[in-house]
Amino acid sequence: MNEILTQEKSIYLQIxxxxxxxxxxxxxxxxxxxxxxxxxAKLYAINPATAAKGINILVEQEILYKKRGIGMFVKTxxxxxxxxxxxxxxFDKYVKKLLEEAKSIGITKEELVVMIExxx
Amino acid sequence: xxxxxxxxxxxxxxxxxxxxxxxxxxxxxxxxxYGLIGRNGAGKTTGLSMLSAQNxxxxxxxxxxxxxxxxxxxxxxxxxxxxxxxAIGANGQGNGSRVKDYLRAASWYIPNWDKAxxxxxxxxFDLDVKKKVIKLSKGxxxxxxxxxxxxxxxxxxxxxxxxxxxxxxxxxxxYRILLEExxxxxxxxxxxxxxxxxxxxVLEEVIMLDKGQIILKEDTQALLERARHVSGKEDVxxxxxxxxxxxxxxxxxxxxxxxxxxxxGEHVQDNAELSVQPVNLQQVFVAMCKE
Amino acid sequence: xxxxxxxxxYWGYTIGQMILTIIVMVLIISIVTGLDEIGGILHSFCVTxxxxxxxxxxxxxxxLGMALINNxxxxxxxxxxxxxxxxxxxxIMLHVEGLLLIGIIxxxxxxxxxxxxxxxxxxxxxxxxxxxxxxxxxxxxxxxxGKVVSLILYVVVFITGALGIYxxxxxxxxxxxxxxxxxxxxxxxxxxxAVVTADGxxxxxxxxxxxxxxxxx
Numbered sequence: 001m002n003e004i005l006t007q008e009k010s011i012y013l014q015i016x017x018x019x020x021x022x023x024x025x026x027x028x029x030x031x032x033x034x035x036x037x038x039x040x041a042k043l044y045a046i047n048p049a050t051a052a053k054g055i056n057i058l059v060e061q062e063i064l065y066k067k068r069g070i071g072m073f074v075k076t077x078x079x080x081x082x083x084x085x086x087x088x089x090x091f092d093k094y095v096k097k098l099l100e101e102a103k104s105i106g107i108t109k110e111e112l113v114v115m116i117e118x119x120x
Numbered sequence: 121x122x123x124x125x126x127x128x129x130x131x132x133x134x135x136x137x138x139x140x141x142x143x144x145x146x147x148x149x150x151x152x153x154y155g156l157i158g159r160n161g162a163g164k165t166t167g168l169s170m171l172s173a174q175n176x177x178x179x180x181x182x183x184x185x186x187x188x189x190x191x192x193x194x195x196x197x198x199x200x201x202x203x204x205x206x207a208i209g210a211n212g213q214g215n216g217s218r219v220k221d222y223l224r225a226a227s228w229y230i231p232n233w234d235k236a237x238x239x240x241x242x243x244x245f246d247l248d249v250k251k252k253v254i255k256l257s258k259g260x261x262x263x264x265x266x267x268x269x270x271x272x273x274x275x276x277x278x279x280x281x282x283x284x285x286x287x288x289x290x291x292x293x294x295y296r297i298l299l300e301e302x303x304x305x306x307x308x309x310x311x312x313x314x315x316x317x318x319x320x321x322v323l324e325e326v327i328m329l330d331k332g333q334i335i336l337k338e339d340t341q342a343l344l345e346r347a348r349h350v351s352g353k354e355d356v357x358x359x360x361x362x363x364x365x366x367x368x369x370x371x372x373x374x375x376x377x378x379x380x381x382x383x384x385g386e387h388v389q390d391n392a393e394l395s396v397q398p399v400n401l402q403q404v405f406v407a408m409c410k411e
Numbered sequence: 412x413x414x415x416x417x418x419x420x421y422w423g424y425t426i427g428q429m430i431l432t433i434i435v436m437v438l439i440i441s442i443v444t445g446l447d448e449i450g451g452i453l454h455s456f457c458v459t460x461x462x463x464x465x466x467x468x469x470x471x472x473x474x475l476g477m478a479l480i481n482n483x484x485x486x487x488x489x490x491x492x493x494x495x496x497x498x499x500x501x502x503i504m505l506h507v508e509g510l511l512l513i514g515i516i517x518x519x520x521x522x523x524x525x526x527x528x529x530x531x532x533x534x535x536x537x538x539x540x541x542x543x544x545x546x547x548x549x550x551x552x553x554x555x556x557g558k559v560v561s562l563i564l565y566v567v568v569f570i571t572g573a574l575g576i577y578x579x580x581x582x583x584x585x586x587x588x589x590x591x592x593x594x595x596x597x598x599x600x601x602x603x604x605a606v607v608t609a610d611g612x613x614x615x616x617x618x619x620x621x622x623x624x625x626x627x628x
C-alpha cells in the first residue's frame with residue numbers, strides 16, 4: 001500500500017494493482033479488512049470516486065467482497081485467483097512484448113531461449 | 121562579464137531571537153541554473169538577500185571572486201535580485217509609482233540594462249506600464265520582477281518565486297524565455313519555487329534549504345538517479361534497505377514504504393516481493409522535509 | 412562616480428517630483444483665488460508662494476522623509492545600489508532641490524514686491540537646513556523606531572512649531588520681544604548655526620542606521 005502513484009497509467013488501475021500486489025505479498029491476508037475508499041483517498045490524496053473505481057474492479061473479479069456495515073474484505077482464495085489471472089495475462093503482457101523487442105533488434109527465438117535457460 | 125564564483129561562507133542571519141540562516145556555506149558557479157527549494161520560512165528569500173547584499177548578514181561573508189559583495193558596487197554590478205517591488209507595493213502608502221517609473225529606475229541603476237528586451241517582454245506579458253505598482257495583481261507583479269531580472273543581464277540573477285501568481289501558460293512561457301536567455305548568455309540564475317515539478321527539468325542543480333540550513337546541493341539528474349522508493353512487506357523492505365541512506369519511511373499495517381538515496385555502488389532490486397520505483401524531485405523534497 | 416551618478420538621477424527625479432507638487436499646489440490655489448484679482452494669476456501665485464512657500468516646504472519635507480526611507484531607499488538597494496551611494500545621492504539632491512525651491516520662493520517674493528535684504532540669505536539657509544533636518548529626523552525615526560513613532564514625532568514637531576510661531580508673533584505684536592535692530596542679527600546667526608548643526612547631526616544619525624538597514628520583505 002506504500003507504492004507511489006505515477007502518471008503512466010490510470011490511477012484507479014494502479015490502486016487495484018497495488019491491492020493485488022499486497023495480497024500476493026501477504027501484506028493483506030485473506031478474510032482481512034482492506035482500507036476503505038475514504039482511507040485510500042486520504043492516503044494517496046486522490047478523489048474517493050477514483051479510489052472506489054479501483055476497489056470495484058476487484059469486487060467484480062470477486063477478489064474483494066463487501067461486509068455490510070463493516071467494510072471491504074479479501075475473499076478466501078483471492079491470492080490464487082489473482083495468480084491465475086496474471087498467469088493467463090502473462091503471454092500477452094510480457095512474452096509478446098519480449099518477442100517483439102527481440103525481433104526488432106535481431107535476436108532470434110533460439111538465442112532468446114538460450115538466454116532464458118542461462119539466466120537464474 | 122565575470123567568470124568568478126559567488127561564494128557565501130558561514131552566513132548566519134538572526135532576526136530578533138530567530139536564527140533564520142544557520143551557518144550557510146554555498147558556492148555558485150557561472151553559467152548554471154540553480155533551483156532553490158525550501159518550505160515557507162526556510163530562509164530562501166533571506167538567503168538571496170544576503171547573497172545580493174540587500175540585507176546585512178549577522179555573521180559571515182559573501183564574495184564574488186576576490187571582491188566582498190557587501191557595500192561594494194563593483195561586485196553588486198554583477199548581481200541582480202529583483203524582488204522589492206512586492207514589498208514596496210504592499211506597504212508603500214500613497215506612493216504613486218507606476219510600472220514605467222520602476223522600469224526607468226532600473227534603466228538608471230542597472231549597468232547592463234537591456235531596454236529592448238524589457239520593452240519586448242512588457243509587450244509579450246501585456247503589462248500596462250501606466251498602471252500603479254500598488255494596484256498590480258500578484259501575477260502582474262511577478263511579471264514585472266521577471267522583466268527586471270531578465271533585462272538586467274546581470275551575471276548572477278536571483279528570482280524569488282517568479283512564477284507565483286502566474287497562470288500555467290505564463291509559467292511555461294517564463295521557463296521558455298529563461299532557458300532562451302540562459303543558453304544565449306551563459307548567465308547564472310537562481311530560481312526559488314514551490315512548484316517544483318514544473319521547474320525540475322529546467323534546474324541544473326538543486327539547493328534544498330530547510331530551517332535555515334542547506335540540506336542538499338546536487339545535480340538534479342544525479343539526485344533523481346539515486347533516489348528510489350522501495351515498498352512491500354515490512355520485513356522484506358527492511359532487509360532490502362538495510363544500511364542505505366533512508367530519507368523517510370511510512371507504514372500501513374504490514375506494508376512499508378521507504379524513500380532512499382543510494383550512494384555509489386548501492387543497489388535495490390525490483391522483484392516479486394518488492395516494488396522499487398523512481399521518484400521525482402518533489403517527492404524527494406517532501407521526503408527530506410517530513411520528519 | 413557611476414554609483415553616485417545614478418543615485419543623483421534617481422533621487423533628483425523623485426524629490427523633484429515632490430517639489431513640483433508644491434508648486435502645482437500653490438498654482439492651483441492661485442488660480443482659484445487669483446481670478447478676480449487685479450494682478451492676475453501670476454501675481455497671485457507669487458504672493459501665495461512668497462507667503463506660504465516656506466510653511467509648505469517644511470510640511471512636505473517631513474512627509475518626504477517617510478516616503479524616501481520607506482519606499483525609495485529599499486528600491487534603490489534592490490536595484491543594486493550600495494547604501495552609501497544611495498544615501499549620499501539622497502542627501503545631495505535633498506539639499507540641492509530644497510535650495511531650488513527656496514530660490515523660487517525668493518524670486519516670487521521679489522516679483523510680488525518684497526524687499527530682499529542680507530537677512531534673506533540667512534533666512535534661506537535657515538529654511539533649507541530646517542527642512543532638510545526635519546526630513547532626515549522623520550526618516551531616521553521611521554527607520555529606527557517605525558511608522559507610529561515617526562508619525563507621532565511629525566505631529567509633535569508641528570504642534571511645537573505652530574505654538575512657537577504663535578507665541579513669538581504674539582510677543583512681537585505686544586512689543587515684548589524686545590529685539591532691537593542691534594540684536595536681530597546675532598539671534599538670526601545663532602538660529603542658523605543651531606539649525607545647520609541639527610541638519611548635520613540628523614544626517615550623521617541617519618547614516619549610521621542606513622548602514623545596517625534591513626530591506627523588509
